[in-house]
Amino acid sequence: MTTAAFRPRVLTGDRPTGPLHLGHYFGSLQNRVRLQSEGAELFIVIPDYQVLTDRDTAEKLPETVEELMLDYLAVGIDAERAVIFTHSSVPALNQLLLPFLSLISTAELHRNPTVKDEIQHSRQAQVSGLMLTYPVHQAADILFCKARLVPVGQDQLPHLEATRTIARRFNARYTRGGSPLFPEPEALLSAMPLLLGTDGGKMSKSRGNAIALGAGEDETAQLIRGAKTDTERRITFDPEHRPEVSSLLSLAGLCQGRDPYAVAEEIGEGGASRLKALVTEAVNEHLRPIRKRRAELAGDRGYLREVLARGNARANEVADVTLAQVRTVMGMTY
The missing domain is CATH 1.10.240.10 (Tyrosyl-Transfer RNA Synthetase)
Structure with missing residues (x-):
């Protein structure tokens, strides 16, 4: 029997900006269900704060979050095993953004090709600072739970490389040759062929x-x-x-x-x-x-809220431990 100590931890998620589609299903959701069945410990973040990276307001979030959860559970994500949580419910995760930002230059953020593409398709009249720090926020998502595997598409590889860079620099600067605090997560690329949208462009x-x-x-x-x-x-x-x-x-x-x-x-x-x-x-x-x-599942919205509450509680437990470790190695325990 697989024990918790040997279960690989996987971080994945989807921004609550609209319904999940066939590209998500074949590109990511099926893979999550497979990893879960193979014994992985699945953390699924619903990054509600990150909705604001490319739009001025986050509209209808409660409904959109529930719609995401319906998709997750309907395709086979096990609510008893997976940790499904929202960004805004985990303060310690978001606090990691500050020390992580000190480990990456503005030039590196400006060069990120995924950020460039998101800026091009942004709904904002002017791009906010949150857009530029998007890769660092994703690093906090991944590193707070010390995930070792991150299922991504080819277009998300620059973000994962930014996470690996931040983990490597944090370990070198603060652990001083001791045991590294953060693993450098590996990408898990889908073998799915590219599915285009109905207009022939990128499905989105x-x-x-x-x-x-x-x-x-x-x-x-x-x-x-x-x-x-x-x-x-x-x-x-x-x-x-x-x-x-x-x-x-x-x-x-x-x-x-x-x-x-x-x-x-x-x-x-x-x-x-x-x-x-x-x-x-x-x-x-x-x-x-x-x-x-x-x-x-849509007939029992109370159940969806219960699943999310459990996931938020578990994510907070993990994030609080990680932040305490970060503060310790940084010498910030007062």
Whole structure:
């Protein structure tokens, strides 16, 4: 039997800025459920403070947080084992931001390519200082619980590298050759192929081009019918030259457990209409049990609040211990 001492700790999470979609599901959520089943200790942060990085106000947070929790539990996250918590409920985690900021230069923050992309798509008239410190806040998310594994997409690797840099510099500056306080977390990259949004761009909650896990079957069909393809009638899997068509083929393959080349061969000369019909059927069939479970959970909002309260309490226990250790090695215990 796996003991707690040997359970790898994993930190992951999603900003409460809108419903989770198929990109999240195949890119991250499935992986979390797999890690949990293999014995990992799963910490899932809902970073409500970080909503303010690219928008002026955080709107409808209670509802959005509950929607995230519905998605987590519906796909198979175990509420009895996973620690699901909100940023704003863990003061000690956020206090780590101050010493961590002293370990990274403004030039390094300005060079972060993920920050540059977020700034480009920001909803703010002027970018706030919180946006620039986003990678350091994420470092606090990861290091407060001393996570060793962080499931990320390719675009999030710069943030994880910033976390590794902060951990390394903190250990070198304050532990003075002794046992390091913080591990340097490793990235756990998904093997999922790139899924594009229905407009052919990056699938994103904020860009209105994604299929939400909680969407109904008719809404899903409508969104897929409107997905961008091309004018070639014969359907082939060619990610380089036919990215939109190939993304739809990948989605069907993921839902059906099939090779996208085989899906393309089946459609053949059926064209975009046959492709979209097959994808719609595959997506709705795959998500049907998840959506059923989600609807059942939505009927008991009190249970969702109970799960979150337990997670917040556990996250605070861990964060308080870590902050006390940080203050000790920094000589700040008065």
